Amino acid sequence: MEETKKRTFTCGLDAAIAVMGGKWKGLILFALGDGALRFGELRRAVPGISERVLILQLREMETTGLVHREVFHQVPPKVEYSLTAFGHSLNSAMAPLGEWGERNIARIEDIAWDRVR
Incomplete structure (x- = not known):
């Protein structure tokens, strides 16, 4: 008897959100959208992220196949991060959501501001 794999x-949205998991991964994907970056460049491209969180997020993204980490064996050592084809496909899928956010940013900020008060 053939075993049926439980979903x-x-x-699909549930699956995509599981891969994205949190605020930083989307920002990292966006930063890497134009090409490979070294760790320090990536940290500057994602304002507000700590070094520790960036390291953890990059490791998770490497494990899920979104990001490729390339080590150049030279002195001083050099490491670059880039998007995989899988990462580019997720970045493309997120673009309309980012555009929606841009169109509605004032309203969203008002909602967030109302919650703080």
Whole structure:
């Protein structure tokens, strides 16, 4: 008898959110969208992220196949991060969401500001 694999996710959006997990991964994907960056360049491109969190997020993204880490064996050592084809495809899928956010940013900021008050 053939075993049926149970689905982990209820829908495609659920699966995509699981891969994205949190605020930083989207910003890292966006920063790497134009090409490979070294760690320091990437940290400057994602304002507000700590070194520790960036390291953890990059490791997770490497594990899920979104990011490629290339080590250049030279002195001083050099490491570059770039998007994989899988990462580029997610970045492309997120572009309309980013455009929606830009169109509605004032409203979203008002909502966030109302919560603080």
